[in-house]
Amino acid sequence: DADVTQTPRNRITKTGKRIMLECSQTKGHDRMYWYRQDPGLGLRLIYYSFDVKDINKGEISDGYSVSRQAQAKFSLSLESAIPNQTALYFCATSDPASYEQYFGPGTRLTVT
Amino acid sequence: GIQVEQSPPDLILQEGANSTLRCNFSDSVNNLQWFHQNPWGQLINLFYIPSGTKQNGRLSATTVATERYSLLYISSSQTTDSGVYFCAVTSMDSSYKLIFGSGTRLLVRP
16 A cells, blocks of 8 residues: 555536545654656745645645644645646655655646 | 755656756755645656656656755656656755655657
């Protein structure tokens, strides 16, 4: 089984709808991240969490919120989706001892 | 903040050819990773290599931290190597945040 899983894998939604993307990990890492990738570009950090009670904004957090329900679960919400949030979303985890990050398979989100 | 530059931006190879991809970074790093993004969008970890040299099958990577660059070597390329290769780093003062380069888009023709 994959160490980092994301659901759903694909989602089409309408402008103004609330949507939640979920991430679970079995690596036992405290640190979790949400990134966004736009076509032809690298990934950019939306939010990160060092443990259940520590959540921080990344470089592009406007329009997003997160919830760290447990060490293994980190959810990303779009409160009112807009078309320019159409992108590929990745969850990641890391071990603070090595800084290496491990990515989930991604969620392709389309906002119409 | 730290800048990451990858070259070349695009590369077309005939199957069986070798290639070298380069990643330059503007400041000291405590993490450098190479990823392959396949045509389905999945990010595959290739190497975690903040310094030194590693090999995994037909792929190898070298990071010279003192000179702020890393190289990814692909030997005997296959069509399944096609996709985008990303270099990503974390800097000493922001070790939580991976900064990605813009990638090298590789097409391997049969």
